[in-house]
Amino acid sequence: xxAIEDRLAALGVTLPQPAAPVANYIGAVKAGxxxxxxxxxxxxxxxxxxxxxxxxxxxxxxVDAAKAAARLSAVNxxxxxxxxxxxxxxxxxxxRLGGFFSVEGGNESLPAxxxxxxxxxxxxxxxxxxxxxxxxxxAHLPLDAICEVEGLFEITP
Amino acid sequence: xxAIEDRLAALGVTLPQPAAPVANYIGAVKAGxxxxxxxxxxxxxxxxxxxxxxxxxxxxxxVDAAKAAARLSAVNxxxxxxxxxxxxxxxxxxxRLGGFFSVEGGNESLPAxxxxxxxxxxxxxxxxxxxxxxxxxxAHLPLDAICEVEGLFEITP
Amino acid sequence: xxAIEDRLAALGVTLPQPAAPVANYIGAVKAGxxxxxxxxxxxxxxxxxxxxxxxxxxxxxxVDAAKAAARLSAVNxxxxxxxxxxxxxxxxxxxRLGGFFSVEGGNESLPAxxxxxxxxxxxxxxxxxxxxxxxxxxAHLPLDAICEVEGLFEITP
Numbered sequence: 345x346x347a348i349e350d351r352l353a354a355l356g357v358t359l360p361q362p363a364a365p366v367a368n369y370i371g372a373v374k375a376g377x378x379x380x381x382x383x384x385x386x387x388x389x390x391x392x393x394x395x396x397x398x399x400x401x402x403x404x405x406x407v408d409a410a411k412a413a414a415r416l417s418a419v420n421x422x423x424x425x426x427x428x429x430x431x432x433x434x435x436x437x438x439x440r441l442g443g444f445f446s447v448e449g450g451n452e453s454l455p456a457x458x459x460x461x462x463x464x465x466x467x468x469x470x471x472x473x474x475x476x477x478x479x480x481x482x483a484h485l486p487l488d489a490i491c492e493v494e495g496l497f498e499i500t501p
Numbered sequence: 502x503x504a505i506e507d508r509l510a511a512l513g514v515t516l517p518q519p520a521a522p523v524a525n526y527i528g529a530v531k532a533g534x535x536x537x538x539x540x541x542x543x544x545x546x547x548x549x550x551x552x553x554x555x556x557x558x559x560x561x562x563x564v565d566a567a568k569a570a571a572r573l574s575a576v577n578x579x580x581x582x583x584x585x586x587x588x589x590x591x592x593x594x595x596x597r598l599g600g601f602f603s604v605e606g607g608n609e610s611l612p613a614x615x616x617x618x619x620x621x622x623x624x625x626x627x628x629x630x631x632x633x634x635x636x637x638x639x640a641h642l643p644l645d646a647i648c649e650v651e652g653l654f655e656i657t658p
Numbered sequence: 659x660x661a662i663e664d665r666l667a668a669l670g671v672t673l674p675q676p677a678a679p680v681a682n683y684i685g686a687v688k689a690g691x692x693x694x695x696x697x698x699x700x701x702x703x704x705x706x707x708x709x710x711x712x713x714x715x716x717x718x719x720x721v722d723a724a725k726a727a728a729r730l731s732a733v734n735x736x737x738x739x740x741x742x743x744x745x746x747x748x749x750x751x752x753x754r755l756g757g758f759f760s761v762e763g764g765n766e767s768l769p770a771x772x773x774x775x776x777x778x779x780x781x782x783x784x785x786x787x788x789x790x791x792x793x794x795x796x797a798h799l800p801l802d803a804i805c806e807v808e809g810l811f812e813i814t815p
Binding site for chain 1: 534535593597598604605607611612613615616619620623631632633634635636637639640653
């Protein structure tokens, strides 16, 4: 097992089978030393979207469910990277995560929710996991998911 | 004519003059072996935004108009790539499509609508057209367009 | 001082200390000859988000505040690039700006608002500032900011 997967295991994370795209595209593309990962929904290890990870982030609602969903989405991002490069130890740098959250009304939770994804990546990759990120609140996401996370990685040549 | 344009012609698609940006930017930028394409609206071959391709994707509304709009946006993405590299046969890989749909209320149509773009690229480029993608539902798009599609391509050095 | 910063100074722009990320990520990442900049909020030179640059772009509202906010966000994007590469003269090309505006209801102001960012970059970088861009209207942004701008740059090896 790779060093990064060891660290994920220590965090209690096992990479799932990468989610099959819900339409006519693929989960990740390698181009030179870049890997571009499709927007990942917060499917659980069972491949299902839990009810708690659907709907919208609303005012007054706690951030825990959205944060957990973002973490799951990030796990699925990593599963796609592994599927396309074979071994997460080939990752030189997590360049960027893009987070979209389905929201209703204003709220102060967007950055904290996206930390569910950022924290996982930071814990798993350490220095290599220091990434750029963009977080926005959108009107709707596929399958009514509460979040969607995409990624950009640099890998060894 | 290039092989890819031949295939587009067989699909009934002629690349239009690339749409002039509606503001102070350009349609696509080449950087090394990457081509980054600006978000493209679903202008038709006549350079106009049809009423059917404006407004919002709403619950209970069929997906056909949004899917057709996404296809048109993807055609415009390809026109921008051609304008910057000269020949679509230089495309090594369609790396990523990003799709934004203007939505109101929940609906199950986002992935199917974005397939309008993905299917065109897959039909035109075959294996090279297997791309990553992110699809989100947003609150509003320029010119009240129902969708906007951006792209990232790898080309020959 | 670098040539680009001279030009910015002539435009009345002094690069601020790059804004500290509001969560667990960093402002920009260098990968090879690419620099990827996190979504930047319209913090002013004092590091504060002015009330005029929060809330939503609404029908009937003028575009001036949103345009000024986009310009500030772009200034912050450049500050992040400088922080990671040391000197804006190393920028070979502004590849892409992505603009997200918090909106309510339809309006015709999105492209004009995003020009606040595009114009600054064009004025500062000239030919090298001719960039691709994507502009969308979203439901909510971190800290209730009216806009968020991310960037992609090519730099010298």
